[in-house]
Amino acid sequence: MATDTPTISEQAQALASGSAAAMRADIMGAFAADQAALDAGGVPHSVVAPGSVMPDGYLLDLNGGATSLTRLRAGRPTVVVFYRGAWCPYCNIALRTYQAELVPALAERGFELVAISPQKPHGSLTTAQSNELTYSVASDPGNQIATALGILTEPSADSVAAQVKLGLDLTEVNADGGRTLPMPTVVVVDAAGIIRWIDVHPNYTGRSEVPDILAAVDAVS
Numbered sequence: 443m444a445t446d447t448p449t450i451s452e453q454a455q456a457l458a459s460g461s462a463a464a465m466r467a468d469i470m471g472a473f474a475a476d477q478a479a480l481d482a483g484g485v486p487h488s489v490v491a492p493g494s495v496m497p498d499g500y501l502l503d504l505n506g507g508a509t510s511l512t513r514l515r516a517g518r519p520t521v522v523v524f525y526r527g528a529w530c531p532y533c534n535i536a537l538r539t540y541q542a543e544l545v546p547a548l549a550e551r552g553f554e555l556v557a558i559s560p561q562k563p564h565g566s567l568t569t570a571q572s573n574e575l576t577y578s579v580a581s582d583p584g585n586q587i588a589t590a591l592g593i594l595t596e597p598s599a600d601s602v603a604a605q606v607k608l609g610l611d612l613t614e615v616n617a618d619g620g621r622t623l624p625m626p627t628v629v630v631v632d633a634a635g636i637i638r639w640i641d642v643h644p645n646y647t648g649r650s651e652v653p654d655i656l657a658a659v660d661a662v663s
Contacts, residue, residue, distance in 0.1 A: 447543065450649045453535045458647060461531075472604035476597055480644040486625075488592030489642055496522070496631045499586030502617065504570060504579060506563040511556065511587065512635070514578045519633045519662060520554040521655060524588055524624040526646060527561040528569040529610050536626070536649040538573045543652045545577060553659055554578070560585045560624065562617045583617035588624035593642055596622045626650075630658045638662050 448456075461470065490497075498511045511522065523540065525533040537557060548555055555577040559566065563581050570579045588594050597605070597612070602621060605612065612621040628650035630639040639658035641650045 447539070450536050450539050450651055453539070454532055454647050454649070457531055457535065466607075469604040469607055472598070472600040476601040477645050477647060479598065480595070480625075480646070483644055485642045485644060486592050489640065490591050490637060492637050492639060494637050496629065496635050496637050497587050497590035499582060499590070501558070501587075502563045502566075502581040502583065504563055504567045509580060511558070511580075514556050514580065515554060515631065515635070517633060518552065518554045519659075520556055520631045521548060521659065522629040522631060523555070523557040523650075524591075524593065524627040524629075525557055525559050525569075526623045526626070527559050527615055528565045528572065529561075529615060530646065532647050532649065533559075533626070534569070534573055537569065537575060539652065541573060541575050541577070544655060547652075547656055548659065551659055556580065558582050558587060558624075560588070560616045560618065560620075560622070562615060565615055581617050584620070585618075585622050585624060588622075588627075591624075591627065591629070591640070593625040593627045594622050595625050595644070628655055630655070630662060632662050 501509045501511060503509045545555055557579045560582055566579045566581050585594055613619050626643045626646055626649055628641045629637055632638050643649055
């Protein structure tokens with residue numbers, strides 16, 4: 443798909459460069475070490491394979507009401523995006539890009555788009571409002587679906603300490619009071635609820651690009 447908009451990767455690189463210039467060296471060092479460890483670990487062997495049934499769980503909508511992925515999908519083929527939270531600038535870059543470039547293309551193809559994170563509903567609401575999202579955004583308390591998909595991770599102790607220095611306490615923003623997070627992941631699910639494509643990014647600075655997602659969507663017959 444032709445577009446003059448920078449790719450998610452290009453936007454993330456610009457963000458990283460700006461952060462490196464603005465943040466304290468010890469904080470940047472902690473994050474850089476965590477990212478290097480995630481790169482070294484790679485995609486977990488536990489990640490489910492295409493052809494598996496998409497797992498579901500007890501989700502919360504923007505108002506804290508009970509919902510589920512099955513309900514949000516409503517029998518339609520769907521692209522499901524797993525992100526870390528409203529506090530994550532890399533997540534916001536991806537979610538805004540998906541709103542601008544992916545939503546119209548998916549609508550033409552009869553696909554839904556759903557974004558899921560472990561944060562409290564208030565964080566989901568902040569995500570939706572600040573990025574002007576028109577697609578469904580839900581909270582997954584305890585990372586039920588991320589756990590079932592095998593994409594769960596946890597920041598290092600040094601990263602946690604660096605986050606706290608920046609005013610972020612994951613135990614306060616996550617719905618279950620924990621620190622576990624999903625690896626940024628995009629899953630293409632067909633109308634029958636079967637996973638047709640899954641793209642996992644262990645290093646949270648990387649994300650699935652729109653052309654790659656659309657190629658996977660177009661492969662669903």
